[in-house]
Amino acid sequence: MLVALLLSLPSWAQREIRLQQFSIENGLSQNTINTIYQDSRGYMWFGTQNGLNKFDGRNFTVYKNTSGDTTSLSNNDVYAIFEDHEKQLWIGTRSGLSRYNRSRNTFSNYDYPEGRVYAMRPVWCIAPADDDHLWIGASGGLFKFDKGLRKFEHFKINDSIQNANSAKAICRDRAGVLWIGTQIGELMQFNPNTHQFSKVHFPQEGTVNYAIASIVEDSEGMIWIGRDDGSIYRYDITTRSFKEYTFLKKKYPIRTMIEDKEGNLWVGTDKGGAFLLDPNSGRVSSLGQRKENETDVVLSLFNDAKGDMWLGTYHGGVYLFDKMDTTFQQYAPQDKQENASQSNSVLSIFQDDESLWLGSDGGGLLQRRNGTVKRFLQNTTANSIAGNTILCLEAGFDSELYIGTYADGMSVLDRRTGKFKTYNQRNGLSDNSVWVIYNDVDHVWIGTNKGGVNVLDKRTGKIVHFTNVMQDERTISSNTIRAIFKDSRGKFWIGTVSGLNVFNETDSTFTAYYYRDSSNTISNNNVLCIFEDMKKNLWFGTHGGGVNRYDARSNTFTSFQEKDGLAGNIVYAMLEDAQGNLWMSTNKGLSRFDVVNQVFKNFDTRSGLSSAQFNIGAAFKGKEGQMFFGNINGVTSFFPHHIRQNAFIPPVVISDFKLFNKPVLLGDDSPLQETIDVAKEVTLEHSQSVFSLHFAALNFSHADKNSYAYMLEGFDQDWIAAGNNTTATYTNLDPGEYVFKVRGSNNDNVWNEQATTLKVIVKPPLWKTWWARTLFVLMVAAGLYMAYRFKINAIKKQQELLTLLVDQRTAEIEEKNKLILETEKRNAQLVHQKLNDELATKSKELTNYTLLIVQKNKLLDELKKKLKDVVRNPGSSNLRDFRNLVQMINYNFSPEKEWKEFNANFNRIHKGFTDTLKEKFPELTSNDLRLCALYRIDIPTKDIAEAMGISQTSVKMARYRLRKKLNLSPEEDIHDFLKRC
Structure with missing residues (x-):
């Protein structure tokens, strides 16, 4: 149970619980949260002192009162939110009751019209009565609202004292009885059948009663009452007896209570933050450290569909508590930094049967035992640790603890006596900067920063040095050592900044592995850590090349990097859990690697880590399986089996629709006739060519890690993996009908495979409609006919003109023939012959035009016939005939031909x-x-x-x-x- 988990935190761990905060910086309208609710669609709703907020995990939609607009929220001060069985959302405000009209995105407002004394303002709380009614707790008493008739029925609690009618809390139990807590501290029962109130007396009730802020019925039918004096009562209906819980009495006033899915009672207080009570054991735990004006005043609580708890605060916004975030515990070595050389960075870790040992960066060696801390610091005495910056810790076979320092050599601590012995350059070390130590049976292998590998013989105390010799490939590849490890086959592996080395014990030489431009070599020459798993696989973490698995049979390496899902390509340390998963600390958080399925699961600060930047070699696994990783802010500890996958399958909604990147308002001329999260289809004109759809998976814990995939059926060939992008934009779609589909996952990649859909209809332009095309063909045909008539008339006029010309010429010739009949006879014959030739030519041209017109007239008749067939049968089956018709028109009435x-x-x-x-x-x-x-x-x-x-x-x-x-x-x-x- 959650209370047990919080109470079982190890003594060295800080008790601060990580909460995810949402405030005005994220889009919330105001930071005082009076009430919280989750509707049936999965949206979260927050009632504040300045508006109602709807939240989809990424974005807030704010509703406020607009002066003069009767369809807006009745008042910006919101105290209660409730959804009935018809999925209608009801809002209690300072000015009465409002109903949210989801499809129109408007509100209907209702108020009790009678007198100031018993006014239904404010509405403090709402409870269900039956399918047709609601119970309203307000300043003027108890009201029953008929949803069908839109009328109120008023029940006065007290006729003599005004505050006695202020119903601050209402609870309808499973028998239908109402429990009402008043402003003056009276606990009342109301029988809905007889409409009678009866007072329930608290034990040892005094003359001073305290306001009742919250009433809750738990899963076992018990009634819980929280009062303004901090007292909590549990009332057993069967025995009619009270049990009082006094852990908050006279300390912090109760503001709200709720039962979670595990049966714990959550209590929100004024100045005390939130508390958890296990009703069975009576154990109580505080939910983390209180922060002044942030989490110290908790006004509202809500347990969502996933099981996470929401905390509404006074001036601090809303907080989300995911119990999965409690799996990582943190400890910082320095409560206060005494000087600039100290930090909270933990560079090395070791745990024995009694103590946790931490090597700090400038703060010496820390021993945490039985809740106390002992610090070992460098000083002038002979029996002190060599230095205050501890790079590595390694246990000996007896009580020795080997300690490598940054610049002061290696110290050996006898944990029984507390005495130190130091090795440095004065007594045999080649370099005082000791980065890694490996304890073997007879020897201690010491990796230094500039002096290569030093091997200490435990029996003789002598130290042998192995260093790089230029031009000699048999020596170690670099003098800068970062990792030393002896595998199960007895081979020593040494990781350097310039290659991976294997020590050949027979001749004390080294074989080096280097990065080459090949897929089966180590991915990076800077090797930071070495690990062997339970299946005898060797793993090498590198600085920039991710992690490598070594195959001894083929002498090759397989790398896994960010592109494969690893959190970061700098791998500092590795551990293995009982299931065979590898845990790797990186520069971007922790990675859990499922070796069998080759799948990574990553954790960062959003998952509860104090820092995502870890340190080289700073890792240790305790006997009980607890893992420790050192980072720049301290040490992170956890039990791998406590880390659960978020199995919640989130509902996916389409939350917004935009045209040309602008919101679309509802209206008769709008593509939206109802809100987009209700609409089943959207119809667009062809000119509305750029539209965007916004969507959200309603998993609120670390919602930025939710993933999405979408497709527009009829346009996209396959699903588009969108990552955590919540917008799909389309441009210039062809006319037609499409179906937009979107799927989403939670932050642990658990997908809702049931796609949310929206039909999108793109209307064709006017000129692409079948009737417009038919009209166009008719207009073309009419134009051709007019052209034909024009040519016929022109030819007739030309014939008439030629006939007149011939008659005139003939008359002139006859007149001239009469005058000069004898002398000009031959000339007349020549002129007559020329005229006959010209007339023959014109006659030939007219004949040709006539034949052309007759041919086109036949074509026009054929076109008319086919056009009638198309008009009578406008379906798609005549599409080929229509195309042939257009081709015939193009061929026979070509403008180029004319x-x-x-x-x-x-x-x-x-x-x-x-x-x-x-x-x-x-x-x-x-x-x-x-x-x-x-x-x-x-x-x-x-x-x-x-x-x-x-x-x-x-x-x-x-x-x-x-x-x-x-x-x-x-x-x-x-x-x-x-x-x-």
């Missing part, structure tokens, strides 16, 4: 105008030549634009470019110039 006929006729009339212009100005394009022809015959700009299928502005631009190509001065008129050509 331009060719225009050019041919124009050049015959204007004597090769186009060819002459092209020869003079070769850079002119075909469009330029068409434009010149139209300007020569003085066609208006508007008609030119229609003829060429471009805008009038484009015609003006083309005219400007044409003037430049024709080298015209600003004064020259283009029409006059072209007429001269």
Whole structure:
């Protein structure tokens, strides 16, 4: 149980419990939290002195009263929140009762209209009555609210004393009886059937009663009452007897109480913080250290669906307590730093049967035993530790403790006598900076910072040095040693800053392993730690290359780094738990490595660590399996089997919808007709081309570690792994129907595989609708028909003109023939012959035009027939016919074809105008030549634009470019110039 866990903290551990805080800096509207509630969808709600807050783990949505807006919250001071069986959320405020309309994101407000004395203001608490009613505890007494009729029924507790009617606390027990605590300290029972109050008397009730702040029914049916004097009573309904708990009496006033899922009673107090009471054993524990104006006044408590506890404070915001965060315990060697050379950094750790030994950075050696601390410091006496910065600790086989210091050599402590013996450069060490010590049967191996490896013979006291010799590959690869280890096969491994070495005992030489650009070599030459697991696998932690596993059979290495899930690529120390998992301290926290499945689980400050930056070699595993890791803020201790995975499967919600990165308001012309977390679909115009969906997995403990995956069905081919990103943005989708899906996990990567979905409909533009396309085809057909009629009329007019011309010429010829019949007979014959030839040519042209018109008339008839079929059957089955129809129109009524006929006729009339212009100005394009022809015959700009299928502005631009190509001065008129050509 949680109380037992808190009470069982080791004596050396600090009692501060890590809480996750949310305040105005995170978006909360105000730091005084009057009430807390979690709704059925999984959102957390916080009632403050300045608004109502909805929280999804990342973002707060704030609701406040807006003057003149009757659909806003009735008042910003919120005291109670309750959700009924219909999942309607009810809010008690200083101005009455409000109901939250989830789909419209508005509020409906209700108040009891009668008198000031018995006014329903404020509403202190809300409790269920039945499906159709609510019980309201308010300053004016008890009220029953009919949700269907929207009417109140008032029950006065006391007619003579005004404060006696102020129902500060209400509890409806499992029998349906109401328990009411008043401002003047009276505990009342209310029978909902008879509408009668009866007073319940406390034992040894005096003349002074204290206000009742909280009433709770526990899982066993007991009624708990918390009062303003700090006293807590448990009332047994069966025996009608009280039991009093006095551990807070006359110390801290009670402000709130709640039972958690383990049966513990949580108590929030004024100036005392939060306490936990085990009702069975009566044991009490304080929830960590109180902080003035932060966690010392707890006004509200709530146990969420996961089992975590929320604490609402006065001026401190809201705190989340995850009992999993209590698994890591911390200890700092220095309560106060006496000088700049001291720090809380723990560089080495050792535990024997009686004591925990810690090597500090500047603070000497610490021995913690039976709750007391003894510090060994360097001094001028002969029997003292060599130095105050302790880099390593290693136990001897008897009572010796070997101690390596940063700059003062190695000390050996006899733990029985408390006497020290020191080895340094004066008596055999090659270097006074001792980084690692390994105790063997007859020898002590000492790794130094600059003097290589020193081996101390325990029997003779002599020291042998192994150092690097340039150009001799048989010597150790570097004199800077960081790790020494003897494996189960009897091999000595030495980690240096420049390679990994194996000692060859037969000839006292070394074989070095170096990093090379190969996948089966060690990943980094700077080796910080060496470890052998229970399966005899060797592991090497490096400075920048992660951790390496050595395969003795193939003499190769396999590395695991950040890209594989390791917390950080600098691995300082390793330990193994009873399940065979490796625990590694890194520069970015702790990593637990499942060797079999090759999966990492990482822990950092958000998981309860005091620091994520650990120290080289600072690790120790106790006999009971407790692990210790030294970091820059002290030492972290834990039992691996106490660390549980968060098994809570979080609900996933779509929390916001934005167009062009702006929030979308509800409205008739809006894509949203109801709030996005209620809506099943969203319909967008084709112009609303950029939209974003925001989502949240409602796991609130370390929510920044929640992960997400989403896809837009119909657009995305597969799920998109989004990490902890909570937004998906899409742009320029084709018209159609899509389904947005999102899944989420909690902070321990436990996924909710049931996707939350939203249908997204993108409407096509007007010109892409089937009826618009049909209308377009009809307009094209009508245009072609008009063009056909225009050509027929033109031909008729040309025929009439030619007939008139022939008649006039014939009359002139006849008149001339009469005058000069004799003398001009031959000339007349020649003129007549020429005229007949011209008429034959024109007749041939007219015949050709007539045949062309007849052919196009047939095509138009065919188009009309097919258009009727498309209009009668507009479905997708006629799509091929529609395409064939469009191809036929494009082929037979090509604008390019018409331009060719225009050019041919124009050049015959204007004597090769186009060819002459092209020869003079070769850079002119075909469009330029068409434009010149139209300007020569003085066609208006508007008609030119229609003829060429471009805008009038484009015609003006083309005219400007044409003037430049024709080298015209600003004064020259283009029409006059072209007429001269």
